[in-house]
Amino acid sequence: MKRNLGPVNALYPSLTTIIGAVVEGRPNFLAVAHVGIMNHGQPQYLSFGINKAHHTNQGIHEHREFSVCIPGENLVVQTDYVGLVSGKNTDKSKVFELFQGELAHAPLIKGCPVCMECRLAQVVDFEAHEVFIGEIVATHADEGVLTEAGKIDIARVRPLLFDMASVKYWSLGAEVAACWSVGKELKRAVRG
Numbered sequence: 001m002k003r004n005l006g007p008v009n010a011l012y013p014s015l016t017t018i019i020g021a022v023v024e025g026r027p028n029f030l031a032v033a034h035v036g037i038m039n040h041g042q043p044q045y046l047s048f049g050i051n052k053a054h055h056t057n058q059g060i061h062e063h064r065e066f067s068v069c070i071p072g073e074n075l076v077v078q079t080d081y082v083g084l085v086s087g088k089n090t091d092k093s094k095v096f097e098l099f100q101g102e103l104a105h106a107p108l109i110k111g112c113p114v115c116m117e118c119r120l121a122q123v124v125d126f127e128a129h130e131v132f133i134g135e136i137v138a139t140h141a142d143e144g145v146l147t148e149a150g151k152i153d154i155a156r157v158r159p160l161l162f163d164m165a166s167v168k169y170w171s172l173g174a175e176v177a178a179c180w181s182v183g184k185e186l187k188r189a190v191r192g
């Protein structure tokens, strides 16, 4: 028996990221868990929805560039902090050690194992949120989280998963099965 909870967003857990932009001349960061992948392929885009009242929006509109970094579990305190306080009244530019990539206004966080630089492609206007869509220009990954084939190994990244119902950060669990593979037996059985 299922209970209808109404229009509750149950698309959790989601990846916790830290979005960075340059606002009023200084880097500003906020925690963002409402992220998405768009146009899997080339160009590669990503999207995220943030409240129009946030400080970071201003810098993204002004410079049309931003960063998306993936913190590991070791950065849970700093990640939560930049999701608790606003750049409107707190300078968050010194929370992380930064590095420069290709874009001048996409501040990148050294301590995050994976960081992306994005150029703003589109903004979609909703009642409370603006959805920013960015083209990924470059992705910087620590050697230590890469497989021998040069792919990002999420088991080594140890991402923070965000859950709205429990309002908690969760860890990645164990792998379950191989994608586009474990269903093949059923596919064969259905086809006969």
Ligand SMILES: Cc1cc2nc3c(=O)[nH]c(=O)nc-3n(C[C@H](O)[C@H](O)[C@H](O)COP(=O)(O)O)c2cc1C
Binding pocket: 016, 028, 029, 030, 031, 032, 033, 034, 035, 049, 050, 051, 053, 054, 055, 056, 057, 079, 080, 082, 083, 084, 085, 086, 087, 088, 162
């Ligand atoms: C784990 C976590 C995830 C968050 N995800 C979002 C989000 O997806 N969208 C949003 O608008 N705010 C989100 N927030 C809230 C902002 O990070 C927070 O309001 C921040 O202080 C805004 O900073 P700014 O005003 O300096 O831009 C999240 C906060 C936390 C702690």
